[in-house]
Amino acid sequence: MAVDIEQINPRNEAALRAWWQVGHDATADRPGKPWPLWEQSRVSLHAPNPERDVTLLAAIDGREMVGAGMAILPSRDNLHLAGSAVYVDVARRRQGIGSALLAEVEVLAAGHGRTTLTGEAYLPPGGTAPAEAFAAARGFAVASRESIKELTLADYRERRAALTVDPSGHRIVTFDTVCPDEHVESFGRLLGMLLSEIPLGDLDLEDSEWSVERIRDAEQRQVATGRHVHTALAVAPDGEVAGVSDVRVDDTDHEHAQVGITIVDPAHRGHRLGLALKLATHDLALAAYPGLLTLDTSNAEVNTHMNAVNDALGYRTIETLLELQKKL
Ligand SMILES: CC(C)(COP(=O)(O)OP(=O)(O)OC[C@H]1O[C@@H](n2cnc3c(N)ncnc32)[C@H](O)[C@@H]1OP(=O)(O)O)[C@@H](O)C(=O)NCCC(=O)NCCS
Structure with missing residues (x-):
């Protein structure tokens, strides 16, 4: 795996758009509306929010973004928590890119004194998706099961x-x-x-x-x-x-x-x-x-x-x- 993990400046619109596109494509097989429209993300992803700090990460291969990650650090309460999300280009899965992004989220979280990392996996009802095996392999436990309706x-x-x-x-x-x-x-x-x-x-x-x-x-x-x-x-x-x-x-x-x-x-x-x-x-x-x-x-x-x-x-x-x- 020859990719670099980098932080994205959300004010760099070209980089933000590439980040959004990776997440969009990695969730395109899900039903409903799994990903916000670009017009919404370009405004909301860099809007200042005193409730939480959001860091956007990218996995870069040469000049191409092949993975996207996010670390969410609540800043008003739940200071022991960090939220995580990672998305990898379908053609580049099982190469350790998701793990590399998650490792960087963990470094950021630990650096801010967070002791619990949360994440989400979306599955077809009664079925599974790569995120379930990925989460288990990376040491997550299932804390709650929800239905998306x-x-x-x-x-x-x-x-x-x-x-x-x-x-x-x-x-x-x-x-x-x-x-x-x-x-x-x-x-x-x-x-x-x-x-x-x-x-x-x-x-x-x-x-x-x-x-x-x-x-x-x-x-x-x-x-x-x-x-x-x-x-x-x-x-x-x-x-x-x-x-x-x-x-x-x-x-x-x-x-x-x-x-x-x-x-x-x-x-x-x-x-x-x-x-x-x-x-x-x-x-x-x-x-x-x-x-x-x-x-x-x-x-x-x-x-x-x-x-x-x-x-x-x-x-x-x-x-x-x-x-x-x-x-x-
Ligand atoms: C989940 C996701 C990020 C994994 O990315 P990835 O780069 O393929 O993950 P890695 O290569 O680092 O996988 C690490 C380990 O997870 C497990 N794993 C990952 N995908 C798997 C799959 N499809 N089937 C079985 N095990 C899997 C394996 O144990 C794997 O190690 P191995 O390849 O040595 O066996 C990717 O499938 C994805 O983008 N899915 C859509 C978005 C999503 O659901 N994100 C997670 C929620 S935010």
């Missing part, structure tokens, strides 16, 4: 009329990306519960605190990169935010949307708020983007309540996601 708008329209819920006294409030002032503090309290309430398997994640300032910063980064986070809140009679769900759409692609987070406060469960919130965001997305074709979401296979809601909406499993973890 896709909803076609045709399926949603067919089911929509039969799905009605009475959110039992809760008000559904919707907004595009920027939370109304009167709810933002309570919204932050709910966001703080997210990691402890979502089934994460053995993933070594710690809760984080969401101050108003942190929420406002995150919103402005979404605005600056052309991403609309269409959000629905369930507001209890006492004004407390009891649940949230969102659907994200990039300005560069009005045909595919992604469900971001969904959570209902344990004290407010059992009123079908999960379904009510998802109906609100899905209806909003349909109204805002008449050309919308699909939405996708992912959740742990053991998350029975969320799976039941997604099944009712018409979501179908298209991939299995392995959440991987390795102690450094």
Whole structure:
């Protein structure tokens, strides 16, 4: 293997484009929308983000980029973690290039004092993909299994009329990306519960605190990169935010949307708020983007309540996601 592993300057657009292309081609056999459009990546990959430092790596053979890697170092919380991703040109696999990229990610992570490395592998349901054997060979364990699900708008329209819920006294409030002032503090309290309430398997994640300032910063980064986070809140009679769900759409692609987070406060469960919130965001997305074709979401296979809601909406499993973890 005669390749050099180099860091990419994301402001060098030619290098960034080559990096994006390697990832695009290495994921082209996956269903759904596995890779962002170039128009989105060219803006979001170098947008400053105080939540995390991202380092892009390339495997270079002569003048050709044959592999791409990424190290993600959270900088506000979970300072023991580093995220990893590696992609290798199909024609250059099994030559140790993926391992060389990953080794560089590990050096970076360890250099910043990180002790747990995470990664992801996407498999056809019931099948496998090179990433599964690669991860096992490189010492990762499977911390959680998730299903990636896709909803076609045709399926949603067919089911929509039969799905009605009475959110039992809760008000559904919707907004595009920027939370109304009167709810933002309570919204932050709910966001703080997210990691402890979502089934994460053995993933070594710690809760984080969401101050108003942190929420406002995150919103402005979404605005600056052309991403609309269409959000629905369930507001209890006492004004407390009891649940949230969102659907994200990039300005560069009005045909595919992604469900971001969904959570209902344990004290407010059992009123079908999960379904009510998802109906609100899905209806909003349909109204805002008449050309919308699909939405996708992912959740742990053991998350029975969320799976039941997604099944009712018409979501179908298209991939299995392995959440991987390795102690450094
Ligand atoms: C996963 C991926 C990065 C591996 O890259 P690679 O350069 O082929 O990996 P390496 O040559 O370093 O493989 C290291 C070891 O992993 C295992 N491995 C990798 N691919 C394998 C495969 N298809 N079948 C069985 N074992 C495999 C082997 O043990 C291999 O060692 P060996 O060749 O000496 O037997 C590459 O297949 C890829 O780009 N896949 C698509 C993107 C992706 O899924 N990335 C990972 C998630 S971010």
